[in-house]
Amino acid sequence: xxxxxxxxxxxxxxxxxxxxxxxxxxxxxxxxxxxxxxxxxxxxxxxxxxxxxxxxxxxxxxxxxxxxxxxxxxxxxxxxxxxxxxxxxxxxxxxxxxxxxxxxxxxxxxxxxxxxxxxxxxxxxxxxxxxxxxxxxxxxxxxxxxxxxxxxxxxxxxxxxxxxxxxxxxxxxxxxxxxxxxxxxxxxxxxxxxxxxxxxxxxxxxxxxxxxxxxxxxxxxxxxxxxxxxxxxxxxxxxxxx
Amino acid sequence: xxxxxxxxxxxxxxxxxxxxxxxxxxxxxxxxxxxxxxxxxxxxxxxxxxxxxxxxxxxxxxxxxxxxxxxxxxxxxxxxxxxxxxxxxxxxxxxxxxxxxxxxxxxxxxxxxxxxxxxxxxxxxxxxxxxxxxxxxxxxxxxxxxxxxxxxxxxxxxxxxxxxxxxxxxxxxxxxxxxxxxxxxxxxxxxxxxxxxxxxxxxxxxxxxxxxxxxxxxxxxxxxxxxxxxxxxxxxxxxxxxxxxxxxxxxxxxxxxxxxx
Numbered sequence: 245x246x247x248x249x250x251x252x253x254x255x256x257x258x259x260x261x262x263x264x265x266x267x268x269x270x271x272x273x274x275x276x277x278x279x280x281x282x283x284x285x286x287x288x289x290x291x292x293x294x295x296x297x298x299x300x301x302x303x304x305x306x307x308x309x310x311x312x313x314x315x316x317x318x319x320x321x322x323x324x325x326x327x328x329x330x331x332x333x334x335x336x337x338x339x340x341x342x343x344x345x346x347x348x349x350x351x352x353x354x355x356x357x358x359x360x361x362x363x364x365x366x367x368x369x370x371x372x373x374x375x376x377x378x379x380x381x382x383x384x385x386x387x388x389x390x391x392x393x394x395x396x397x398x399x400x401x402x403x404x405x406x407x408x409x410x411x412x413x414x415x416x417x418x419x420x421x422x423x424x425x426x427x428x429x430x431x432x433x434x435x436x437x438x439x440x441x442x443x444x445x446x447x448x449x450x451x452x453x454x455x456x457x458x459x460x461x462x463x464x465x466x467x468x469x470x471x472x473x474x475x476x477x478x479x480x481x482x483x484x485x486x
Numbered sequence: 487x488x489x490x491x492x493x494x495x496x497x498x499x500x501x502x503x504x505x506x507x508x509x510x511x512x513x514x515x516x517x518x519x520x521x522x523x524x525x526x527x528x529x530x531x532x533x534x535x536x537x538x539x540x541x542x543x544x545x546x547x548x549x550x551x552x553x554x555x556x557x558x559x560x561x562x563x564x565x566x567x568x569x570x571x572x573x574x575x576x577x578x579x580x581x582x583x584x585x586x587x588x589x590x591x592x593x594x595x596x597x598x599x600x601x602x603x604x605x606x607x608x609x610x611x612x613x614x615x616x617x618x619x620x621x622x623x624x625x626x627x628x629x630x631x632x633x634x635x636x637x638x639x640x641x642x643x644x645x646x647x648x649x650x651x652x653x654x655x656x657x658x659x660x661x662x663x664x665x666x667x668x669x670x671x672x673x674x675x676x677x678x679x680x681x682x683x684x685x686x687x688x689x690x691x692x693x694x695x696x697x698x699x700x701x702x703x704x705x706x707x708x709x710x711x712x713x714x715x716x717x718x719x720x721x722x723x724x725x726x727x728x729x730x731x732x733x734x735x736x737x738x739x740x741x742x743x744x745x746x747x
Contacts, residue, residue, distance in 0.1 A: 255561065351577065353580070355579065356579035361567070361568035
């Protein structure tokens, strides 16, 4: 599907036209990005808070609770931020993409677009893929920030780590490669979720029941694939970097 | 009528796994035709339209549009060909998230090279042609079935096609609205000098619209001719279908199911 989408985009560009409708891209960007901010912030804030609380109590026994900022910041920038964002987007946006395209498919709207000579992949899939691939890293950054703020607050309240010291420790422990790896992973997760969701939507058969089934499948497959690729990616990176 | 057909389905066979939907269809559509294709529900009529558009590919045989073999065209050439063909779907298939204006503008904005003003002018003209002026800002969900059909017809006319395919244009409409649609098809195809293929099993509409008729039965074209030839046909299948009687070779058993849908 990705190759066919690129082919349709290439054909349009060769004819001196924009690759896809900018208005569609902006609409998808708004929905995927802006619309997901509150949920990503909330989930990440509470997870960061909980992680700091649980690890802080354990580390406190050994007098090493000052490691909480390091642990949270590295865990979120490199791993949990992209993963959590991916899971939230798979559930919120992937499901919406599948349901929307699936409904269009069963009501022959997709075929009507194809019959007019407008590549449906370029018209429907490309703006969604671009929006989700580029906004997952942005949301992942917000997720990390929210988690660090949540953990800083709980550390200040219960572990006696003052915010200044907490954020100093965060800045000291973060390295560029962790951030870059996290952003790269987030973009890849976004692309995967977009591809799975659009494919599931465009291959719906069987009316309303089919749309429901495809939407469930889309969420399940997206989350499973994101976690599987994350594991694979971590194994690869660990082997390469030692 | 010119000798070279605009569309030629040449010995087309279409199978979906074990199911044979079309079994050697041979059909020529000439410029200026209003060809009505008759046949039982699920008999493969709509599938024929999808073959002409290149949405489906024949298992064997060929579909030619002028000198082009539709099934052999690259994606980009196929898209260019499709922009010369209009299609009106059974359930209109308007983009539900777009207003009537956006639906009509869609093919022009995506494929045409006209200015915003020219597109607006065309939208106005085509909505006027189908009697839907004033609905520009409405969503498809705010329109009745007949109104959606008319908007769909207006959309199909936007690219000034040389061929329009109608899939059950009067299905699900009351007799008055059905007649309005029939008259629009006749009037607009004559006005714009467009060839049309109309798939239907409603005999009233069929005889009203057709300049030529073809009957598809068990995957084959069993008769092709003028409406008068159909009225007086001695073929028992055609006779039974035209008269709508229960006695005859056509039984209630489902025909070659239209698996393409």
